[in-house]
Amino acid sequence: MSTINQMSELNILLAQDNVHHQLSVPHLVEKILYRNEGTLTEKGAIQATTGTYTGRSPRDKFIVKDDTTTDKVQWGAVNQPIDDGTFVKLYHKVLEYLKDRNELFVFKGFAGADERYRLPLQVLTEFAWHNLFAQQMFIRPESTEVKEHDAEFTVVSAPTFKADPEVDGTNSEAFIMISFKHRIVLIGGTEYAGEIKKSIFSVMNYLLPEKNVLPMHCSANVGKEGDVALFFGLSGTGKTTLSADPQRRLIGDDEHAWSNYGIFNIEGGCYAKCINLSKEKEPQIYDAIHFGSVLENVVLHPSSNQPDFDDTRLTENTRAAYPIEHIDNIVQPSIAGHPNAIIFLTADATGVLPPISKLTKEQAMYHFLSGYTSKLAGTERGITEPQATFSACFGSPFLPLAPSTYAEMLGEKIDQFNTDVYLVNTGWSGGAYGEGQRIKLSYTRAMIHAALEGELSSAETYRDPYFGLKIPAHCPGVPDEVLFPRKTWANTNDYDKNAKALAEQFHKNFQKFTYASEEIKQAGPTYNGS
Template sequence: MENKKFSAADILSGARMILHDLSIPELYEEALTNKEAILAKSGALCIYTGKYTGRSPKDRFIVDTPSVHNLVSWSNNVPCTEETFQHLYSKMKSFAKNHKLYVSDNYVGADPEHKLQVKCITESAAQHLFLKELFIRPKEPPVTPEDFTLICCPSVKANPLKDAVHSEAFIIINFDYKMVLIGGTKYSGEMKKSIFSVMNFILPQKGILSMHCSANVGKDGKTAIFFGLSGTGKTTLSADPNRSLIGDDEHGWSEHGIFNIEGGCYAKCIHLSEETEPEIYNAIKYGAVLENVVLEPKTRKEDYDDTKYTENTRVAYPLEYIPNAIHPSIAGHPTAIIFLTADAFGVLPPISKLNPKQAMYHFLSGYTSKVAGTERGIVEPQATFSIGFGEPFLPLSPLKYARLLEQKIKKYDTKVYLVNTGWTGGPYGIGSRMKLKYTRAMITAALEGQLDNVTWTSDPIFKVAVPDYCPNVPSDVLEPANTWSDKAAYKKQAAKLVGLFAKNVKKFKGEMADDILSTGPSL
């Protein structure tokens, strides 16, 4: 449906001032003049997002219209009415009359056949810089109309009673008017994830699997993708100095292969160091946007260990800030898929191999632990199941994505591994986080074929195949029970997790084959 009453042109027609397609230096000047940001010692801009320092899932809506009603999965998406959308749109339009707006046209989707042109409108220069770094900047100004419009005005707040929403914050996607409205929250992640949700609606209907994953490619041309929720290590593990980065968070898998949906990275900064994550650390420089990172008052030096504002400190930077990123960010069909999970129970093997049916089971389960700060109210890891390791961003039936993955794994004979980047030697609070150097060694071994000729043992509880040997990893680390001093406590924690897996997959009974649902953990 096209309606000029609800459009970018309509919003901009009444704006007090429009600043279009500003350069990075110009956006810096605007952000600093407007007191939206502080200049950090590294040269990055640092912004603070107030009480919203993570995504707010309860404030995210899809407008329920006849054209999308039977397509959207309402079990994991929250509907709102056209009246709610129109009322909040009117607030945005009224706001524009008295304020200047920053506007640019960017793309999402590195594959030219499947790209989406997005007109980005923000009230903040700093957040506009974020979008220019995260999306794909066109080489020449587009001459065609936009496919979608993103409007972000955090100063526009909702009234929960009058606007029929849950709080002052709102993220509303309207597929009929091809528009996203964001208000009440300054957290930049809402902008990128709302457009990711749009692509998750459009691409699968064209037979393209859209994925919440990072991806890289080796010198041999073999591509690997890494599924995982925030905090499991997607960005860290894909930024491998020995492999070329395709992207760190969102990708499509088409008939041509893998393509990045974005043009930048949005990495976590908590406890960041040059020693452990040099690629990300060195990407924090002029042009990058830091979010909620504490700065030393006089020198403006970044303190990546300070959680004064949130655990969920972030940085946004363009892909070209990673020295070995490939351009354009497109590669062949993946030879390996890594499912990343941060197991707070401390009982999952650090690496295991999955057969195709187990791969489907764990994709549908999407188990991990939400880490502190990623969402509002999360202060310590909590076990969670998120279909496709990205359920909050899946507008269609989750089974649509699962079946597309199954088809592609079979068609391209892709190997699948489950990697636990969480706890070992005990649960959260007792054990310790898996050492990054061990995780890197295990993934390197899997991708370079070093595990092809080792023996594997089936885990008696989780039923997955665990390697008996992995280069540069102590053997006792490979078997989680061996890392626990209290074996009875290990079995108790494992039993808890088995129960959670079993409870979660019950919802797929009758929709997915029993031979898939029966491959999961059991005592």
């Protein structure tokens, strides 16, 4: 068979007696324990391990290149093309493989809290714990909605199916393939549950701009006065931690969209990094991990099944997945007005960027397109220590379209709604990674609170000589010297050397954005090698 007749082949599989539909959380937990897929922890959560793949596998991700996508997708290392025939053959092989499994699990739900833009989806999984993960991460339907649910996209997850690269056209045994023509995500060879979540985010990044809605890799919360804040940043920069603020209500921790009506959460749950998690530092996240949650690659104490959040023997990319309702202080439904403030988060491993700076409109566009941060250990396969990276729009691994599409939409909305934008470094100070120290979370929270409360709007500022950023001279709750990174280094010559090197990296990376206006190009680091 060279084509996909989803209404027949997939539906035949879904109608088999061994396929469980919409199991409740307790029922799924029973299945997970019975099938030895995971362990019940002392906190009541399910703990599961993912074997070789403890993070996303970017070089194994593909988008099917066909008449639907040829002229729309920005093809390259991020969006690797695969032809429709190859996809269809592998799809049939996976379905044949799944037919012989003892049990399969289906969850039907939605991506997108705003009913005007939500995507009905279904997730077919080989593992019960992956189905629990999907149920907690996506938006769960009401009982009446299940009867009327008509999935517009299907995720098929078969982690124990190993691809043969020479036969199946993959780069390894693992594959994550998206077909917009057939409305199918095909996942195999990897047990890392995050691939399910992020593949649908990629789908939404493709579909929403067609509706004049901006998809965003950011967390969001709202203050007592209804003021909305967005937190952009790659995994490990603090989106989840900083948006889970007891003084503000959480809208969502990772994926949102901005329409003409305001913002809305794409998901129904949170996927928090939990390395070194403690009740003292992150009480909301810590308390959210109980029955129904999933702990991914978290090591347990053998005698008590108590999670050891400090143990990195499996990976530093330990994760906790839980429904947003496990957080007490949330917005329901996950919808709010237009943002008053945007925070760009970067974990700068060089230790030279200021902890906080207010951006002009042009600087905001420059840093959004640049998307600078340091990839932290474990977030992707092969990353064992921080590595400097530039990820357009703070999420290029999930952007099927050209970055300019998202950047232009963001710029228009910043103008339209007069939104303030700040750059916040949650990385290192006093030296680079290995020498300096990670900026204290308490300081970062104090700076963000000051920004959101308007306390930095009229503050005295200092212009950074290398990056041209306006640094506030004072911030409540933060020692003045912390605000100026050069003052925290024992050897200022080393700081100057690192600052110049990072500025040059910014300029080199930005050369690819030939379409950017001269005003945006000039909004980058003031040091240009001379």
